[in-house]
């Protein structure tokens with residue numbers, strides 16, 4: 071083979087590799103961790119894992135053995151099922167506070183051209199075995215993905231999708247309330263909300279259902295994206311619920327919905343209100359955000375001494391009418407690939423491997439909430455934070471006559487010597 075032939079062969083090889091990602095896999099592998107575990111020698115994989123996902127209490131995360139019933143549901147319904155355990159150090163005065171937490175990622179069940187009610191019902195059907203698997207595994211707190219009861223239609227800017235919106239006590243909530251009661255489970259249900267008492271306005275809302283099936287409260291998405299195809303401001307406004315933390319039977323939880331993860335102060339505010347676990351139900355695509363995905367939540371967990379559960383949709387959702395991204399590129403009828411990769415991050419900088427990049431999945435993790443205070447004591451971020459400096463800076467910044475505090479090198483403005 072001469073040099074040119076070699077180059078052509080290499081080019082074709084590259085094409086083959088990249089085309090295999092059309093199914094959502096990474097060159098045929100479900101996730102980065104899967105790719106590494108298959109291709110690295112065990113001692114190298116161990117070392118790469120240590121650097122990539124950290125150690126918890128000085129050791130790799132342990133796997134949890136799940137009941138056969140939970141595993142059988144994952145085999146039968148072909149969803150990824152993984153389970154890990156975050157430890158904390160033993161304390162002399164406090165018992166461990168271990169909770170079992172679950173995250174569900176899923177693709178939609180029917181094409182977006184199907185009748186809306188059928189689409190919603192089919193998603194309910196699809197979720198049933200995954201929720202049952204969480205229930206069989208003894209999950210205490212379960213979180214679903216952003217706007218789980220509909221396709222993520224906000225790219226289209228078409229108002230017909232508003233019909234998916236439901237009041238807080240609507241059919242999606244009623245569907246999940248039964249499971250909350252059945253499995254004594256807290257469930258976080260992020261939906262497109264219609265607020266009937268306030269002029270039928272729409273919101274992007276997470277409803278917190280208590281383990282007795284009661285509605286504890288709701289949080290509305292604080293930050294609305296205006297990036298790429300994420301034209302969500304066409305549908306709803308910035309949330310008006312602040313940064314609530316919900317005290318549940320299993321711990322203090324909060325929800326930072328999707329695009330809010332790019333705003334460190336949003337994460338901070340949930341932490342200041344005392345959250346021990348913050349969920350980040352999301353819908354985001356590879357081309358836009360994948361390099362950010364493993365970093366932002368993990369950083370928030372470290373900076374705020376709490377656990378984070380990150381969830382992303384899976385699959386490609388194609389819409390009847392093409393739309394543009396306002397970037398001069400051709401019109402298209404889908405967002406691109408929602409890359410799943412849901413995972414947990416812990417305050418000690420460790421995190422779980424991610425769920426599949428293309429399959430539905432349930433990720434379960436035991437977490438000893440004592441780890442939150444242990445990391446606060448160790449690093450003292452709350453004590454060293456200098457909030458008064460930031461409060462002062464923000465107060466000045468918000469004034470119309472704000473001037474940035476910039477000290478210029480006086481030589482910059484002198485004529486050349």
Ligand SMILES: NC(=O)NCCC(=O)O
Pocket residue numbers: 216295300327328329330352353354355358359
């Ligand atoms: N749903 C949503 O807020 N998506 C925005 C895209 C991103 O933040 O990656």
